[in-house]
Amino acid sequence: MNLSKKLVAGMVIGSLMGVAQAQAPAAPAEIKIGIVSFLSGPGAAPFGVPARNTAEMLADAFNNAKAPAPYNVKGFGGMPIKLVVIDEAGSPTNVVTEYRNLVQRDKVDIVIGYVSSGNCLAVAPIAEELKTLTLMYDCGSPRLFEESPKKYVFRAVNHATADSVGAALYVKAIKPTAKTYSGLNQNYAFGQDSWSDFQGAVKMVMPQLQEKTSQMPKLFAGQYSAEISSLLESKSDVIHSSIWGGDMEAFILQAGPRGLFKQSSVILTGGEVSMFRLGTKIPEGTIIGARGPYGVYAPKSALNDWYRSNVIDRYNAPPNLAAYQMAHTIMATKLAFEKALAANGGNKPSSDQIADAMRGMTYEGPGGVHKFNLSNGHQATAEMVYGRVKHVNGQIQLVDQKRFTPDQVMPPDGVKAADWMASKK
Numbered sequence: 001m002n003l004s005k006k007l008v009a010g011m012v013i014g015s016l017m018g019v020a021q022a023q024a025p026a027a028p029a030e031i032k033i034g035i036v037s038f039l040s041g042p043g044a045a046p047f048g049v050p051a052r053n054t055a056e057m058l059a060d061a062f063n064n065a066k067a068p069a070p071y072n073v074k075g076f077g078g079m080p081i082k083l084v085v086i087d088e089a090g091s092p093t094n095v096v097t098e099y100r101n102l103v104q105r106d107k108v109d110i111v112i113g114y115v116s117s118g119n120c121l122a123v124a125p126i127a128e129e130l131k132t133l134t135l136m137y138d139c140g141s142p143r144l145f146e147e148s149p150k151k152y153v154f155r156a157v158n159h160a161t162a163d164s165v166g167a168a169l170y171v172k173a174i175k176p177t178a179k180t181y182s183g184l185n186q187n188y189a190f191g192q193d194s195w196s197d198f199q200g201a202v203k204m205v206m207p208q209l210q211e212k213t214s215q216m217p218k219l220f221a222g223q224y225s226a227e228i229s230s231l232l233e234s235k236s237d238v239i240h241s242s243i244w245g246g247d248m249e250a251f252i253l254q255a256g257p258r259g260l261f262k263q264s265s266v267i268l269t270g271g272e273v274s275m276f277r278l279g280t281k282i283p284e285g286t287i288i289g290a291r292g293p294y295g296v297y298a299p300k301s302a303l304n305d306w307y308r309s310n311v312i313d314r315y316n317a318p319p320n321l322a323a324y325q326m327a328h329t330i331m332a333t334k335l336a337f338e339k340a341l342a343a344n345g346g347n348k349p350s351s352d353q354i355a356d357a358m359r360g361m362t363y364e365g366p367g368g369v370h371k372f373n374l375s376n377g378h379q380a381t382a383e384m385v386y387g388r389v390k391h392v393n394g395q396i397q398l399v400d401q402k403r404f405t406p407d408q409v410m411p412p413d414g415v416k417a418a419d420w421m422a423s424k425k
Helices: 003-023 044-063 092-105 117-130 161-174 189-205 225-234 245-255 271-281 302-315 321-343 351-358 417-423
Strands: 031-037 081-087 110-113 133-136 180-184 210-215 238-241 265-268 287-289 362-365 368-374 379-381 384-392 395-404
Touching: 031 044, 031 092, 031 321, 044 081, 044 245, 044 271, 044 302, 044 321, 081 092, 092 110, 092 117, 110 321, 117 133, 117 189, 133 321, 133 351, 161 189, 161 238, 161 265, 161 287, 161 384, 161 395, 180 189, 180 225, 189 210, 189 238, 189 417, 210 225, 225 245, 245 265, 245 271, 271 287, 271 321, 271 395, 321 351, 321 362, 321 368
Parallel strands: 031 081, 031 110, 110 133, 180 210, 180 238, 238 265, 265 287
Antiparallel strands: 287 384, 362 368, 368 379, 384 395
């Protein structure tokens, strides 16, 4: 073959390759999700790491189409999921900077995160400014939507009012003769809101209870000798505490030997998160919440069986309440994304389109059915569950479990939690 024939043959082959490449289907666009949770510090082991683990497990399961219906579509509507995971540890100013980096530098499509109420309250206005769909997976402050309406911010689980109202209803059910109560709550947004909610809930369902003392140690204080002494001195029938993470575990280990849990019925609204870490170090009679129908309180279902078994197989530990909250948040996001994708003709939807699809949505996760029916469809509601610790053969069980419906523990749409509780006195 002479040189001119070789050139012609090369041009023909090159043209055919170009046609083949042009006709080949394009690789599906990926969906980038920023995951923000405590990966260091006192909140990491009980909250941040279990939640991060669930995010990674679900992303793998979805990308390989190994989840049950309605989550069996590969990725998010066929688009592979890529997680960008960062540590929540740091000041709210630093957390806001990292949020901006996720959106503006890393180009994530959606942000899911935040344990600390102080952090989620700081991030929410930035999400609105940057018009980025952002879901708060654990942050409990009711102020997230009460202070101003949001377009791009959602919460797929209850806010903390459900914790406190459920706690008061539980006390009324199992200890109706109680006369006094006190509190131990961290001195920042979540602790302050939780204590205020419990005070309002007590006035609503057990107005005969008299408040004795409120202890407000700083966040991540770690040492509670003075606060425990004050609580012991109060001789309160009931002690409410929304303390969480390493602080809660330190409080249990310091207060147990001093007899506080024997003298008073202690309510740990998020106590489930440390059940498997502390075991029988949690004293008998402790009242345990899980921020909703999560962990050991999750209802029996095929979806819950699948979720729990996958987490246990991968991490050799059952998922706790924080892991369930992350699961619910990611699952709600997947369903809303795929609804928006279909409405957009199969083209990757915008934050506005996903928000429109999520607003007012009802969905089912491993913790049961949840509805986005508050705060103009941006705040979900679910039932609330409490039980008491009993030691059985070196293990702990939760006995005397009671479930409360969403309308029992959450205010009506458009009504602030404090106003709702005040109206019920």
